[in-house]
Amino acid sequence: MKNITVSIDEETYRLARIRAAELDTSVSALVRDYLKSLVEDGTGGTASGSRDAEKEAEHRRELMRQVFQDFEARGVGLRMSDNLTREELYDRTRARAEAQAAAAAQDEDKRR
Numbered sequence: 001m002k003n004i005t006v007s008i009d010e011e012t013y014r015l016a017r018i019r020a021a022e023l024d025t026s027v028s029a030l031v032r033d034y035l036k037s038l039v040e041d042g043t044g045g046t047a048s049g050s051r052d053a054e055k056e057a058e059h060r061r062e063l064m065r066q067v068f069q070d071f072e073a074r075g076v077g078l079r080m081s082d083n084l085t086r087e088e089l090y091d092r093t094r095a096r097a098e099a100q101a102a103a104a105a106q107d108e109d110k111r112r
Helices: 010-022 027-041 048-074 092-111
Strands: none
């Protein structure tokens, strides 16, 4: 596989990254798919593979919408204040203790 370098302005790159995230892929994969479709059908990106990718991306977006609707219905929040700090995230002692507590709870459930 060959690597290429492409120069684009900051705004185009930012928007490409956003679009790639929406499609659950990378900017490199978007460029690779575009170039493949350009070579395969000569239409500049309207190959059936691109349409399939769009359908898949729309399906993923719909699933995400459903997940967030379910979160809202249950009152589950996704606030920044709910996130762990870096120290909490890497607190291995706490993680081990929580894992041991969870394992003990599972063992207790199995005994019942």
